[in-house]
Amino acid sequence: MSGYSLHLLALAGALAAGAIGWQIVFGLAGALSLAAGMAMGLGAYALIILPMSGWPFGLALAAAALGPTLIFAAFTGIIRRLESHYFALATLALAEIAVIIATNWETVTGGANGLLMMPGPAWLNSAEARVAFAWGAALAAAAAFYGFQQYFGREQLTLLRTEPLAARAFGIKAGQIRVAAMGMGALAGGLGGAAHAFTVGLVSPDVLSFKTMAAILAVVIIGGRRSPLAAMILALLVTWTPEWLRFLEQTYLIAYGILLLLVVWLAPEGLSALVARATRPLRRARGLKPPPLEALGPADKGGLAATGLVRRFGGVTAVANVSLALSPGEITALIGPNGAGKSTLLNLVTGLDQPSAGDIHLTGRIGRTFQTAALAPDLSALENVRATGASAKHAWAALHAVGLTADAGTPASHLAQGAQRFLEIARALAARPGVLLLDESAAGLSADERQHLAQVLRAAAGAGATVLIVEHDVPFLSALADHMICMSEGHVIASGDPNAVTRDPAVITAYLGAPLDRGTPA
Amino acid sequence: MDALSLQLLFNGLALGAGYGLLALGFALALRSAGAINFAHGDVAVAAAYVAVAGGGLGLGGPATAGLAIAAGAILGLSVAGLSWAPLRKRPIEATFIAAIAIGIVLQNGLTAAFGGAPKAPTQIVSGGAQVGTVFMSWQALVSLTAASIAFIAVWALLAKSHLGRRMRAAAEDPEIAAAFGIPVLRLAILAFAVAGALAGVAGVLLAAQHYATPTAGADYILKAYVAATAAGWGRILPTAAAAVAIALFETIGAAIVSHAVAEALLYAGFVVLLAFRPQGIGGEAKGKRA
Numbered sequence: 001m002s003g004y005s006l007h008l009l010a011l012a013g014a015l016a017a018g019a020i021g022w023q024i025v026f027g028l029a030g031a032l033s034l035a036a037g038m039a040m041g042l043g044a045y046a047l048i049i050l051p052m053s054g055w056p057f058g059l060a061l062a063a064a065a066l067g068p069t070l071i072f073a074a075f076t077g078i079i080r081r082l083e084s085h086y087f088a089l090a091t092l093a094l095a096e097i098a099v100i101i102a103t104n105w106e107t108v109t110g111g112a113n114g115l116l117m118m119p120g121p122a123w124l125n126s127a128e129a130r131v132a133f134a135w136g137a138a139l140a141a142a143a144a145f146y147g148f149q150q151y152f153g154r155e156q157l158t159l160l161r162t163e164p165l166a167a168r169a170f171g172i173k174a175g176q177i178r179v180a181a182m183g184m185g186a187l188a189g190g191l192g193g194a195a196h197a198f199t200v201g202l203v204s205p206d207v208l209s210f211k212t213m214a215a216i217l218a219v220v221i222i223g224g225r226r227s228p229l230a231a232m233i234l235a236l237l238v239t240w241t242p243e244w245l246r247f248l249e250q251t252y253l254i255a256y257g258i259l260l261l262l263v264v265w266l267a268p269e270g271l272s273a274l275v276a277r278a279t280r281p282l283r284r285a286r287g288l289k290p291p292p293l294e295a296l297g298p299a300d301k302g303g304l305a306a307t308g309l310v311r312r313f314g315g316v317t318a319v320a321n322v323s324l325a326l327s328p329g330e331i332t333a334l335i336g337p338n339g340a341g342k343s344t345l346l347n348l349v350t351g352l353d354q355p356s357a358g359d360i361h362l363t364g365r366i367g368r369t370f371q372t373a374a375l376a377p378d379l380s381a382l383e384n385v386r387a388t389g390a391s392a393k394h395a396w397a398a399l400h401a402v403g404l405t406a407d408a409g410t411p412a413s414h415l416a417q418g419a420q421r422f423l424e425i426a427r428a429l430a431a432r433p434g435v436l437l438l439d440e441s442a443a444g445l446s447a448d449e450r451q452h453l454a455q456v457l458r459a460a461a462g463a464g465a466t467v468l469i470v471e472h473d474v475p476f477l478s479a480l481a482d483h484m485i486c487m488s489e490g491h492v493i494a495s496g497d498p499n500a501v502t503r504d505p506a507v508i509t510a511y512l513g514a515p516l517d518r519g520t521p522a
Numbered sequence: 523m524d525a526l527s528l529q530l531l532f533n534g535l536a537l538g539a540g541y542g543l544l545a546l547g548f549a550l551a552l553r554s555a556g557a558i559n560f561a562h563g564d565v566a567v568a569a570a571y572v573a574v575a576g577g578g579l580g581l582g583g584p585a586t587a588g589l590a591i592a593a594g595a596i597l598g599l600s601v602a603g604l605s606w607a608p609l610r611k612r613p614i615e616a617t618f619i620a621a622i623a624i625g626i627v628l629q630n631g632l633t634a635a636f637g638g639a640p641k642a643p644t645q646i647v648s649g650g651a652q653v654g655t656v657f658m659s660w661q662a663l664v665s666l667t668a669a670s671i672a673f674i675a676v677w678a679l680l681a682k683s684h685l686g687r688r689m690r691a692a693a694e695d696p697e698i699a700a701a702f703g704i705p706v707l708r709l710a711i712l713a714f715a716v717a718g719a720l721a722g723v724a725g726v727l728l729a730a731q732h733y734a735t736p737t738a739g740a741d742y743i744l745k746a747y748v749a750a751t752a753a754g755w756g757r758i759l760p761t762a763a764a765a766v767a768i769a770l771f772e773t774i775g776a777a778i779v780s781h782a783v784a785e786a787l788l789y790a791g792f793v794v795l796l797a798f799r800p801q802g803i804g805g806e807a808k809g810k811r812a
Contacts, residue, residue, distance in 0.1 A: 032615050078797045084614055085558045089747050090796050093789040096744060100789075104782040210740055214626050221619055251634045257627035264620045265608060 006127035008239050010199040013134030014040075016235035017192030018212070019219040020141035020228045021185040024148050027225030029181035030161035032084065035072070035091040036216045038098045039189025041208030042068040044197035045102065045109065046190070048117045057121050061194055068190035073183035080175035083164075095208070102205040114204025117197060124198075134195035138235075141188030142228035148184050152177055155387035158376045166374035169352060170388040170431070211253075218256040222263045224272030301328050302364025302434015302466045304349065309358035311344050318344040319355070320490035326435070326483075331457055331467040333481035333498065335474060337511055340487040342470045346437055349468075364434020364466070369424040369441050377413035381423050384412050390430035398430035399423075402456055418449045425456060436460055438469040442476060454480045478502055486510065528656045530773055536662035536731065538769030539669035542762045543724035544742055545749035546669075546676055547598075547717035553680060553756035554689035555710035556696070557610075560621035561601050563742030564628040565718050566725030569594040570734045571632050573643035573726045583646035590643070590726040591719050598718015600624070602711045625739055632736035640733035643726055665727045669762070672720060677758040689713060741785075748792045 022036040043064040050060035079090045102109045109115065119125065124133065149157065160167040160174055167174060197203045206212075219238055223230035242252050267274055304326040311319040319341045326332050334342050347353035349360060350368050375384050381404055385395040399405050402422040407415060412423060421441050428436055438457075442450055450473070457480065461467050471477050477484065477498060484498040488510035494501045501507055544566055551557050559565075572593040576586035605620030650659035680686040692699040692706040700706045728734065728742070749768055753760035768788060775784025 026615075032618060075793075079793065082796060085560075085618065086751075086796055088560075088618060089744065089751075090793050092740065093744055093748075093792050096740060097786045097789050100782050100786045104780070210629075210737065214622075217619065217622065217626075251630065253630035254627050254634070257623045257625075257630065260623035260626065261604060261620055264616055264623065268612065268616055 003127050006131050007199065008243065009236075010127070010130040010134040011196065012232075012236045012239040013131065013136075013138045014192045014196035014199060015215060015219065015239060016138040016228075016232045017134070017141040017195060018189045019192075019216045019223075019231040019235055020138065020145050021188030021192065022216050022220055023185075023225055023228065023231060024145050024188065025181045025185040026220065028145070028149055028152075028157050029177050030157075030164075031178050031181060032088040033091040033182065033185070034088050034210075034213055035095040035098075036185070036189055037210060037212030038095040038208055039068045039072060039186040040193030040196060040212055041098060041102065041203075041205075042071065042186075043190030043193030044203040044207050045193075047194040047197045048115050048203045049108065051118050051120075052115075057124075064194035065187050065190045068186035068193075069183045072186035073179050076179045076182035080178045095210070095213070099205050099208050102208055110204075112205060114202055114206075117201045117203075120198065130195075130199045133198055134192075137188075137191035137195040138232060140191055142232075144184050144188050145228050148181065152180070153387070153389070155376075155379060155383045156389065158379050158383070159387040162376040162378070163374040165352070166370060167387075169350060169368060169370075170427075172389075214253070214256065218260055220270075221260055222270060224270030227270070227272035230270065230272035298328075298364060298434045298463065298465045299432040300364050300434055301464060302362075302366070303327055304363075304435050304466060304468070305361040306349065307359050309345070309348055309360070310356045311341075311348055311353065312356045317490050319348065322358075322487070322490075322492055324485060324492070324495075326466045326468055328434070328464050328466050329461055330482045331461050331469065331480060332483045332485065333477040334468060334470045334485050334487065335472070335477060335501075335507075336487035339489075340510075341490040342487055343439060345487070346439055346468075346470060350437060362435065365431055366435045366437065367428030367431045367433030368437040369421075369428055369439055375412040375420060375423060375427075378411055380409045380411055381415065381426075382408040384423060385427045385430045388427055388431055394430045394432060395426075398426040401429055401459065402426045403452065418445050421445060421449075422453075422456075425453075429460065433465065435466045435468070438467070438471075440470060440472065442471055442473055450476055474502055526777075528654075530777055531770070532656050532658060532662065534770035534773035535766060536659075536665050536769075537728075537773055538766030539662075539665040540724050540728035540731070541745050541749060541769050542669050542765035543672055543720050543727070544746040545753075545761045545765045546672060546758070547720035547724070548743075548746040549750050549753075549756050549758060549761050550676055550680075550720070551713055551717040552693075552750070553758075554686075554693050554713035555602075555606070556693040557602075557606050557710065557714070558614075558618065559601055559606075559714070559717065560618050560743065561605070561625040561628065561739075562717070562721055562746060563739030563744075564625040565594055565597040565601065565739075566721040566728070566742050567734050567736065567739045568597055568628045568632060568725070569718075569722035570643055570725035570729035571636055571641065571736075572722075573729070574636065574641045577644040581644075583644045583648070586643055587646050587723070587726050591722040594722020594725065595715045595719040597628075598714045598716070598721065599711065601718070602714035606714065607707060607711065629736050629739065636736065638736060640735050641729070642733045643730050645730050646726075661727075661730060665731070668723055668727070672723065673758065673762045676716075676720075680758060685709075744789065744792075748788065751792070752795060 018036060018040040021039060025031050025033045046064035046067050047060050050063055051057060075094060079087060082090055103112050123129065156172050160172055160177060164174060193207065196207060215238055219231055219234040223234035263270065307323045309319055309322045310317065322345060336342050344353065346368065348355050350366055376387060379387060381399060382395055385398055386392065390398065399408055402425050404419060404422055404426060407419060412420060415423060425438065425441060442453055445453060457467055457469065481498050484496065484501040485492055486494040486501055486507045493506045493510060494504040548559065548562050551559050569590040573586040573590040576589045601621060601624055605624055606617050609616045609620055645661045646664050647660035650657055680690060688704050689709050692704050692709050696706045745768055749761055749764040753764040771788060772784050775787065
């Protein structure tokens with residue numbers, strides 16, 4: 001290999017490390033950071049500036065990796081709650097600040113011209129050593145990627161990316177995962193940046209700039225968001241393309257942009273996903289080995305009591321002075337016309353929303369389903385259940401309880417609507433909740449499926465769970481529930497034996513007075 | 523107030539007119555299509571370069587500005603057609619990345635065609651008037667007038683007109699709006715085109731006063747975004763006030779310390795604002811924070 005080819009090979013390794021760092025942030029944690037170029041730049045500046053102040057090479061390299069880690073983790077700590085474009089633009093602002101500092105703090109950074117590197121240790125002064133350094137950084141980045149995925153769990157991360165609200169309800173700590181992802185990503189990026197600076201022997205604001213971010217975007221979006229191997233291959237291609245297209249000069253970067261657009265349109269998961277899809281049938285044929293079944297009662301007795309709950313949205317009072325007490329082994333039905341405040345009440349009870357006034361006393365773990373099935377479409381049924389942190393045994397037992405073991409390996413998006421409802425219930429059951437909350441789980445179910453749902457809920461209550469079900473289908477509930485509560489316009493208007501509640505004149509007026517109510521959904 | 527302060531105030535207002543126009547287009551696309559256009563800054567820069575090219579062909583100031591507005595509208599349409607319309611049912615990051623991809627094409631296309639050095643289009647009007655101690659260039663006065671008209675027009679469109687109400691309904695709940703017979707997609711694409719035209723005006727005005735480089739888009743979009751966020755999403759008139767405040771901060775900061783320090787402080791302040799008051803200074807958040 002010629003010296004120049006070795007030089008390009010080292011540059012590709014550095015880019016691969018930076019790109020894999022961004023895969024951790026965007027591919028695994030789902031956070032669109034636009035500061036991946038900055039992470040590389042920080043590493044590059046650290047490796048060149050610190051030895052000038054007398055730091056040994058090894059220590060400077062450690063700082064090039066750990067410095068960006070700390071800065072990115074601390075920064076993300078401040079902005080961890082921001083979603084989508086807020087997060088993206090906050091990171092872009094951070095990256096712009098870095099460019100401004102690098103360009104203007106001339107005494108330290110050398111300004112727009114940058115700095116030349118002092119000679120490194122003699123044993124590293126060869127093209128081969130630089131290649132080893134850069135690809136070592138890429139491999140370290142890949143190790144960080146798989147370590148991160150292993151630590152936080154592939155299923156949990158998928159749920160966090162695709163259904164953030166459900167992830168929150170299941171106690172997945174989105175903020176912590178983001179802080180960790182940005183820190184890990186910056187570690188990989190810092191190493192890549194150090195390798196880049198070491199290879200070219202100088203650093204300038206160029207490496208911090210959006211140009212680096214654009215190259216990383218090209219590598220990850222085209223190659224695939226969750227494949228370090230694809231990032232390595234694409235980094236090689238991206239590094240060599242300008243050489244092949246040298247006759248195009250500057251314009252080869254335009255080609256990146258066009259290719260990016262085409263991939264976002266046609267292969268949104270990147271080229272590696274196309275390869276994976278071609279090989280997927282083989283993987284599924286291996287099948288799933290069910291672990292021995294285990295009884296699925298609640299982990300501990302649960303109870304729920306709320307007094308004087310109020311929730312206002314601006315001038316609208318969605319929940320007005322609601323009190324309720326639910327006990328273990330009982331099924332309670334919550335009914336009421338549309339807009340009565342039922343879902344708001346569930347959100348308050350589960351902690352997704354804060355009451356304006358009132359107290360909630362909850363004992364035992366809580367499990368809930370959502371009005372719209374909030375499942376990760378690409379994960380299999382078993383993976384969806386396991387995404388909540390349930391053990392394989394409990395996940396399997398939960399699938400068994402709802403009758404879905406035969407579909408354990410089927411992606412959630414391939415399940416029929418009714419089966420998706422049951423999968424949601426299995427997911428709630430797998431956490432062995434003391435309190436089980438169901439939001440319109442019978443909507444869209446056939447008569448047979450409703451019978452099956454009633455059996456599942458009776459079994460859960462029989463095992464000691466406290467069950468609260470929100471539904472429109474009053475006849476179904478009358479046969480199922482031990483206790484019924486009717487809400488209208490935020491107030492509880494009737495409570496007690498289901499047959500008594502359904503004959504209560506106030507309840508009948510509330511329903512008939514609300515002609516928009518869907519009644520029993522078809 | 524001394525002479526220097528008054529002059530700074532005027533310069534800041536003129537710069538604020540440019541930022542305000544950028545932020546206005548940004549807010550319009552958000553309010554009437556529910557879209558965040560990550561290529562908005564690059565569209566403004568590209569329109570400014572179209573004006574530069576027009577000047578190179580011997581066109582005068584007003585003609586080149588007209589050319590830039592047309593280019594902005596066409597680019598706005600292209601962004602809608604390439605990055606937003608085909609991807610709007612996908613996870614929202616897909617539209618962001620597609621728009622960023624368009625930005626990469628524009629940045630590098632401009633660098634290839636014009637080089638990386640700063641360029642300025644011909645001024646729409648040259649000269650100016652001395653009012654007391656303050657020199658008011660005609661160009662700056664044109665900027666202020668254009669921005670004022672654009673703000674009042676967009677505000678009236680959204681708040682007062684039937685078309686504006688339909689646009690807002692389409693952005694807030696596209697499915698319900700479509701069920702009521704509102705042509706959601708067409709309205710959104712129209713909003714992108716108008717936003718692009720506004721970016722074109724902003725680009726040509728900003729570049730004439732302060733030069734542009736092919737990569738200035740990131741700074742432009744950040745300033746538009748800072749103004750829109752500080753004002754509270756999609757609130758039109760507070761956005762103008764925020765844009766002027768940003769420009770004054772930048773102008774006065776540049777005079778007292780340096781432009782770099784002022785800009786860095788502005789971005790740092792923006793991050794702090796986002797972290798502690800994402801709904802903006804002015805009011806409730808309109809954007810989704812899933």
